[in-house]
Amino acid sequence: MKTGVNQKISHILITIGLFVLTVLNANSQSLFVGANYHPHDDKNIDKIKSDIKLMKSAGFTAVRMGHLAWDSYEPAEGQFDFEWFDKVMDLMNEAGIKVILDIAVRPAPMWLHHKFPSIDVVDKNGDVQYANHRYMDDIGDPNYQKYALKYTDVISKRYAKHPALLAFGIDNESGDGPISYSETVKQRFIEWVKNKYSNLDTLNRVWATHRWSRRFNQFEEIGLPVAAYPNDVPERMLDFRQFISDEINEFLLKVIDRVNSNAPNVLTNTNAWFYSPLKYFDYSEMAYSGKMTRHGAGFYPGNSLTTNWGVMNSLFGISRIQFESKNPFWCSEFTTMTAVPNSIRKSAYATLMYGNQMVCGWTWQSMWAGEEQYLQGMLDWDGVPNRKYDEYKKIATEFKKIEKYFPYKDHAEVAMAFSFPSLIASSSFPEQQDGQLQACWNLFYHRNMDARVVEISKSDLNYKLLLVPGVTVMDEVTASKIRDFVKNGGTVIMTSNSALLDETGKVFASTRPGRLSDVFGIRVASYEEIEPFNEISRKGYKGKKLEFTYKGKAVDTESTRFDVIETKGAEIIGKITSLDKDYPIMTSNKYGKGRAIYVGLPADGSVLNPLLDELIDELEMKKGPNVPSGVMARQIDKNHYLYLNVSGEPKEIPMKGVSRSVLFDKDYKGNFTIAPYEPEFVEIK
Numbered sequence: 026m027k028t029g030v031n032q033k034i035s036h037i038l039i040t041i042g043l044f045v046l047t048v049l050n051a052n053s054q055s056l057f058v059g060a061n062y063h064p065h066d067d068k069n070i071d072k073i074k075s076d077i078k079l080m081k082s083a084g085f086t087a088v089r090m091g092h093l094a095w096d097s098y099e100p101a102e103g104q105f106d107f108e109w110f111d112k113v114m115d116l117m118n119e120a121g122i123k124v125i126l127d128i129a130v131r132p133a134p135m136w137l138h139h140k141f142p143s144i145d146v147v148d149k150n151g152d153v154q155y156a157n158h159r160y161m162d163d164i165g166d167p168n169y170q171k172y173a174l175k176y177t178d179v180i181s182k183r184y185a186k187h188p189a190l191l192a193f194g195i196d197n198e199s200g201d202g203p204i205s206y207s208e209t210v211k212q213r214f215i216e217w218v219k220n221k222y223s224n225l226d227t228l229n230r231v232w233a234t235h236r237w238s239r240r241f242n243q244f245e246e247i248g249l250p251v252a253a254y255p256n257d258v259p260e261r262m263l264d265f266r267q268f269i270s271d272e273i274n275e276f277l278l279k280v281i282d283r284v285n286s287n288a289p290n291v292l293t294n295t296n297a298w299f300y301s302p303l304k305y306f307d308y309s310e311m312a313y314s315g316k317m318t319r320h321g322a323g324f325y326p327g328n329s330l331t332t333n334w335g336v337m338n339s340l341f342g343i344s345r346i347q348f349e350s351k352n353p354f355w356c357s358e359f360t361t362m363t364a365v366p367n368s369i370r371k372s373a374y375a376t377l378m379y380g381n382q383m384v385c386g387w388t389w390q391s392m393w394a395g396e397e398q399y400l401q402g403m404l405d406w407d408g409v410p411n412r413k414y415d416e417y418k419k420i421a422t423e424f425k426k427i428e429k430y431f432p433y434k435d436h437a438e439v440a441m442a443f444s445f446p447s448l449i450a451s452s453s454f455p456e457q458q459d460g461q462l463q464a465c466w467n468l469f470y471h472r473n474m475d476a477r478v479v480e481i482s483k484s485d486l487n488y489k490l491l492l493v494p495g496v497t498v499m500d501e502v503t504a505s506k507i508r509d510f511v512k513n514g515g516t517v518i519m520t521s522n523s524a525l526l527d528e529t530g531k532v533f534a535s536t537r538p539g540r541l542s543d544v545f546g547i548r549v550a551s552y553e554e555i556e557p558f559n560e561i562s563r564k565g566y567k568g569k570k571l572e573f574t575y576k577g578k579a580v581d582t583e584s585t586r587f588d589v590i591e592t593k594g595a596e597i598i599g600k601i602t603s604l605d606k607d608y609p610i611m612t613s614n615k616y617g618k619g620r621a622i623y624v625g626l627p628a629d630g631s632v633l634n635p636l637l638d639e640l641i642d643e644l645e646m647k648k649g650p651n652v653p654s655g656v657m658a659r660q661i662d663k664n665h666y667l668y669l670n671v672s673g674e675p676k677e678i679p680m681k682g683v684s685r686s687v688l689f690d691k692d693y694k695g696n697f698t699i700a701p702y703e704p705e706f707v708e709i710k
Contacts, residue, residue: 056382056428057191058421059087059122060389060403061358065097068109072408074116076389079410081120084421088117089357089385091180092127092197092296093159096134099176107183118189125294125357125385126184127194130173130280131202132159141168147207149251158396160202165213165272170279177283185288192292192319193284194357199273200299200306206249215247217268231529232260255453263498263530266449270306281316294319296357297346300459307445309480312348320346323358323387324376330368330702333671336375341466343379344478345443345459353382353432361386361402361413367702369413373420374669374704378473378659382432384424386417427687427706430661435475438646439490441465442481446498450530454495454522455585456627461494461520464628468637471630473649473658486510489644493519494628500528504540511544512617516644518636519545519621520628521552521588538623545621546595546614552586561605572603573626575611575635582632588625595623599632611636651679656699664709670699683710 060080064073080088090113091098099105117124138144138156144166146154154161162169184190222228225241234240241247250261281293297320299308311317322342327335347354356376360369373384388402403414447458462478469476479486481493482502491510496503496519504524511517524538533539537549555569564572569583579602587601590609599611610625611632626632641648650658655672665687670676675698684693684707699705 055086056377056384056424056431057087057123057355058384058417058424059085059089060386060417061092062088062090062389063094064090064110064113065094066390066393070112073113075408076404077116077120077122079404079414080122080389083414083418084425085122085417086421087123087125087191087383087385088389089125089127089194092129092194093132094127095129095132095176096136098180099134101136102140102172105179107180114184114187114189118187122189123191124187124189125192125194125355126180126190127197128177128180128280128284130177130196131162131164131199132156133162133169133173137169137172138162141166143207143209144169145207146203146205147210148203149206151206153207154203160198162202163205163207163210164276165269166209170276173276174279174283177280178287181284181287185291190288190291192294193288195277195280195284195293195295195317197296198298198301198323199277199295200297200301200304200308202301202304204269204304206251211247211249213272214249214265214268215244217271218247218264219244221264232264233531259450259453260530263446263449266305267307267446269304270310270445273304273306274310277311278314278316285316292318294321294355294357296321296323298323300342300345305445305448308346309348309443309445309483312346312350313480313483315350318352319355319382320348320350320352321355321357321383322346324356324372324381324384325358325360326368326372328360328362328364328368330365330371331673336372336671337467337470338463339372340375340379340470341463343376343381344466344476345462347380347478348443349477349479349484351434354380355383355385356381357383357385358387359384361388362400364413366412366416369416370420370423370704371669371671371702373424374667375657375671377431377433377667378657378669380432380435384417384420386413423688423704427667430665430706433659433661433667435477436647437475437477438488438644439469439474439476439492440479440484440486440488441476441492441494442496443478444480444496444498444503446500446528446530447496450497450526451495451522454497456495456522458495458497458522461522461628464630465492465494465633468630468633472641473652473656474641474646475659481506486515489516489646490640491515491517492628493517493523495520495522496524497522498526498528498530499524499533499539499541501540507541508544508616511619511621514618516620516640517622518624518633520624521586521626541621542593544614544616545612545623546593546616547612547623548591548593549623549625550589550591552588554586555584558604562603563605564603566603570603571601573599573610573632574602575599575632578635580631582626582629584626584629590623590625595621598622599624599636653677661706666707666709668699668705668707670701670703670705673701675700678705680707684708685710 146161250258250265324339326339390404391401391406392398451458536542559566595612595614597609601608601610612623614621652658657669677698688706
């Protein structure tokens, strides 16, 4: 009898499991179009019904709600008010619109700030900042976390099984908001330092406290480091920023764990603006945890149709958030404002080539109040739809035609290294680490090639080519992985400002590039400044201009500095040829089965493009589709190609045989032309 019952239970569980997988797979083969919606603005049920009717008419399939709205659900401590929102969720479900429900753990309500003043942010001068603005919370504060997790628990339990729910949003723009320098932060930092270094002798050695007579005799003497100038107290600053980053990641993981406990089969998403200059933190910890099942971003390329740098910057944002996740990406916010007609649609198609599955406009309604009250959405202030509503409707209509082929899954054979410690350590350099990283990313954007941002210490480095752009801090794990990558047949390109410091933030006293000089077969002796050196330029160059020569071909470029390189077995393949003499600046060294290339200049297309063209052929890397300049393109699968003309002139696409436009329902024979700023999605017959 028990056996029969157990078999029945097992059958039910299997059925449920298959149903969940079916739902998840169905969602993964959809393209969501929708809006960020704020029903808490007035809770007017008639207005909400009217809005939902307009959304459905536009073909919207998703909305994001709840962000920045904690006190709309808990207006006073322990007094939760969900009845009004239950109706909104039910109406969305009736309309067939899925909901990303943000768990708005920031900003904290004013009642919580009043109850626990330790949550308030304190500036570098020791002045308490009143929480006038959003994100004015010390999220490491235990009292804050207790109530934030309680709120998470209540809201995730209530809506875990609601049929409209698509995902829970985990915080919003976690890197934004000022760092707090309060006494409670100081005490937590001291505990963090104790756990990391265990004794004062180690701490004094690592922080080089013998410099300027700053030795500690007890941990309680530690203060919060505030940089008075670039590269001030570098070892302390590196630890302090890692401490802040750890607190953010640990809190986000607590929120996700609470959500997963209450809603184990529900997707998680976030608008991960981790690279805000206010509180830049190491999002790679979250990306590699696997717990954020849909990484996300706000996609804000600016208002222009004719320029592309804004789109490029925003696409780079996707890559630096996605890292090596193979799950679809969600642009949980997407531009509206005063974007030029058709520029939103252009951006939407561009994101499809980077694995995006969602275009969720910020915002539905032009704001009625607050600091964003002049921000224009898809509806004007009086609720009348405007041209942006029509453009999103067009996107939704077109995406419906092609969604079964998406989201796109990249096939990257090249990786580019992100390094949070290097970003902090390179803050005093003319080129910061993420700037060099973006310069490398641009190389592959222009080639329509897939490339992934990776954190080397967390990656299996299953690539043909690895770029190490300005990775200033070279810890033992990262160095070992680079060494093994090359030894086993990989090709690596490292640029200047790399492998200067060990993991404590100290310049290597050994031969540089630290821990890898033998792999690259060089000694980086020092650096020189271009501008003063141009006083003795043979070509009369001024400022930062220099001439770089690669295999007999010279190009002009610019740099603030260049590395002085001595070869120790490496071959010189590029030189600076405009100064008082030739200086070796690009070297190649065989190591094991692979090749290590060093470039003594910051990552830049004018220097790297000729080398990269050769390596793509040599390493037999898959090239992007054959298209003219000004066209973005990806081969989606064996028979389908996505194109986007990002230029102001028609572009002819080379094509053999017969193809069919899935978007516009017409046939092509041979080559076809794409109009300016227009997409095309074709099926090869």
